[in-house]
Amino acid sequence: MIKDVIDETRKADVVQTEFPVPFTKDTKIEEGNGKVYLVHERCLKRDIDFPLVSYMVPMREEAKIINPSSLTIRILDESVFKIDGIGYVVIRKVAEEDSVKVTSKKGRKKKSKL
Helix, strand or coil: CCCCEEEEECCCCEEEECCCEECCCCCEEEECCEEEEEECCCCCCECCECCCEEEEEEEEEECCEEEECCEEEECCCCEEEEECCCEEEEECCCCHHHCCEEECCCCCEEECCC
């Protein structure tokens, strides 16, 4: 399914989302709950490891059954995309050290894209 991005914002705002949110010590959750999981954002090998990133996955448990939920968070440094018919999706801020240089088989260095 291909959808249009209606708006991209970096303003200090409060948004509600049903999608996993990048989770750090600075993440401000206003309402909702979930579980924090370490996930691979992409299957890009860096050196000899696959880096894991913490994400808060909105979910609630009722009678030992896990149901989808939503989170209301205060946006600080994250990028937020409003997607047509879907809602808000929060993307973590890509730090300079995340754009790691990868050495190709021929010995030339190229910058990986995140």
